[in-house]
Amino acid sequence: MVNQKTMQKYSMMKNSGMKIKQVIWGLAILIFAVACKEDIDLKLKDSAPRFVVDGRITTDTTTHVVRLTMSADYFSNKTVPAVSGATVTIDDGQQVLQLVESDEEPGFYLTPSDYFGLPGRTYKLKIEDVDTNNDGQSEIYEAQSTLQPVNDIDSIDYEYDDVNKVWKVFLYAQDIPDREDYYMWAVAKNDSLVSDQYSELVTTSDEFFDGNYAKRVWVQSIEEEDEDGDVKITIKEGDWIKLYMGGVTLKFHEYLEAVDEETGFKNPMFSGPPANVPTNISNGALGYFTAYSVVSDSIQVQENK
Numbered sequence: 001m002v003n004q005k006t007m008q009k010y011s012m013m014k015n016s017g018m019k020i021k022q023v024i025w026g027l028a029i030l031i032f033a034v035a036c037k038e039d040i041d042l043k044l045k046d047s048a049p050r051f052v053v054d055g056r057i058t059t060d061t062t063t064h065v066v067r068l069t070m071s072a073d074y075f076s077n078k079t080v081p082a083v084s085g086a087t088v089t090i091d092d093g094q095q096v097l098q099l100v101e102s103d104e105e106p107g108f109y110l111t112p113s114d115y116f117g118l119p120g121r122t123y124k125l126k127i128e129d130v131d132t133n134n135d136g137q138s139e140i141y142e143a144q145s146t147l148q149p150v151n152d153i154d155s156i157d158y159e160y161d162d163v164n165k166v167w168k169v170f171l172y173a174q175d176i177p178d179r180e181d182y183y184m185w186a187v188a189k190n191d192s193l194v195s196d197q198y199s200e201l202v203t204t205s206d207e208f209f210d211g212n213y214a215k216r217v218w219v220q221s222i223e224e225e226d227e228d229g230d231v232k233i234t235i236k237e238g239d240w241i242k243l244y245m246g247g248v249t250l251k252f253h254e255y256l257e258a259v260d261e262e263t264g265f266k267n268p269m270f271s272g273p274p275a276n277v278p279t280n281i282s283n284g285a286l287g288y289f290t291a292y293s294v295v296s297d298s299i300q301v302q303e304n305k
Helices: 004-015 250-263
Strands: 051-058 065-070 087-091 096-098 108-110 122-130 139-146 153-161 166-174 182-189 202-205 213-223 240-248 286-300
Touching: 051 122, 051 139, 065 087, 065 122, 122 286, 139 286, 153 240, 153 286, 166 182, 166 240, 182 213, 182 250, 202 250, 213 240, 240 250, 250 286
Parallel strands: 051 286
Antiparallel strands: 051 065, 065 108, 087 096, 087 122, 122 139, 153 166, 166 213, 182 202, 182 240, 240 286
């Protein structure tokens, strides 16, 4: 199946009027005959658990979540252990808010349901009263992110690609001029997120349409089939397709790109060695804390579209 993110980025360049001077296609075919039948005993060491933070503040009025866990071994089939009993606060320069741990989901620390972020403010996360290395002493973990503004979406459109079995979602919106912007897109069917994992989000800078109008730019997809041809999701007449657009920071854009690189398909012969995904959490922790603006628009699927 064609890589959807690569195709989308090409669509962004094409629709923004950029001149593509040269396109080079390379094809390399290597054939190896291997007849070795020797058994290989892999002796893999367990990795030391690491503290992991996953949190975000957006302009949506909703319950925002900071999740705290410990990492698990690569071959472990157990649920990652939650970190409970921490003191988690967010300081936006105007007030310090203490989050409350969920009674139903340990390790999930929640804001009030009427909480929302404001563009221009810097949100500072602080985590205390945790002993992740079991040395009898509590550690402190910190991170911060400045919430970037984003323009509204004028409208969206869609088109079904019968060849690749994918619903393409197109954007109409004005990029903010004279500023370096970074965007993130997610898509939902009937308000249920389709791109609900970091690796399924699409992110890019505004280099393809800097200061210009994004007119019918392909930014997200709903794949009808997986790589084996099995049905993943069905879109029918009357369904609603919803596009979310976030205005994110450069660092979070780089984080998402790194997650996509490390979790996507790799050719074992031509790929580089695995790299650590960047983090903005202090004290050697993993994960990311971010703040961003988010806007959305919806369109209903028509029978003859």
